[in-house]
Amino acid sequence: MKLNLKIWRQKNNKSKGMIHDYVLDGVEEDMSFLEMLDYLNNKLLNEGKEPVAFDHDCREGICGSCSLFINGVAHGPEKGTTTCQLHMRKFKDGETVYVEPFRAKAFPVIKDLIVDRSSFDRIQQAGAYISVNTSGNTQDANSIPIPKQNADEAFNAATCIGCGACVASCKNSSAMLFTSAKVSQFSLLPQGQVERESRVLNMVNQMDLEGFGACTNTGACEAQCPKGISVKNIARMNREYIMANVKK
């Protein structure tokens, strides 16, 4: 198949980027979207041109590295899928495909389609952990009874891969879905109770410091999240945050 690619090219964080047009012939429908970009880059290298820079790592849909905004949607047109698991059979022969980086003030572009998502790392560092001394007498986790619903909801929240699609799709570039998933996965389990209040206060504070917007509950984040993280986690984080402030 033949594609008319319109790809955002930007030399570095300081320069002003723009869309470049590429006509790519010979794309196979079984290629993943990243393999299609590999194919394009091979062609560009053979022509002595600079390849398109894009983020990728596991190519199994679990690392959260790939971060492309394809035809106006984070990770492209297939619901519940990361860009690496999106295949070219989802596109038509002759289709025009816009490829842009995830855009947010808190996700500055490093080069072409690669953005700096270290703001997510700093939010995690602010509280998404459990401080436990492993002195040798640690209780077997399986011996602690946890209600099934809590275990399921904590596990679902923990499936967040931190890709940033929620920020990219939100009209306010809000990181509430990501932060709430990280808060929820601990607040629902007994191991997370010790730092329950300080965790949510510190993580929300860091989220605001990074320059993400406020949540207006449009639900675009949940709709475009490749892991289907529910906005119910945002409601839970709001509750946790309000209660933590009341107890403070």
Added chain:
Amino acid sequence: MLNSSIGRKLIMALSGAFLIIFLTQHLLINLTSLIPDNGKLFNIISHFMGNNPVVQFVLQPILIAGVIIHFTMGMYLEVLNQRTRQVSYIVYSGKSGASWASRNMIISGLVILAFLIMHFYDFWVPEMVYKYVEFNPLDENRYFHELQEKFYKGGVVKVIMYCVSFILLGLHLSHGFSSSLQSMGINKGPIKLITVLFSVLVPLGFIIIAIFHYTTTNIH
């Protein structure tokens, strides 16, 4: 807390929830004007609301403060949120998973604000002038006739303006009702169903009242 992103949304949610409660009681009172008793019950309730000192000097200022807080915080959040994406997408499918109402609360909100100014000019300002500027004598039976007169004299244009505003109010509520609960940390139970019912029935009630008084007063 109130200076955080969640705190600001909580202020929006609480002021919005307060306005929703006010809107409900406003509709219930106005619905009494449809009862075929020549406005008797409507006059009794309106007289109480217009002359009870608690309603006039405690609840009314709180209501006006609620409107101002909701509007000011809404505008402030809009400005802050606009700054979070310095370079816009060339192609952005914002509608993916997000309703028009949820993405355009500022538009429906501004239309409602414009309506409120018109509504205050129609009813609240003349009421304040009647009571506190001209010091007219108390008349317990004037409210129903004033209501009919407003819609009759305003003509079809005013009725259409009211109806369009109520449709925008419905859209605002269709997102705002559930969103306020979400911001307060409540996302359990049939919230979506209650939101849909409330955002359809309340504006519809106001539309019926406006059309009813315009058409029936016109006939007489």
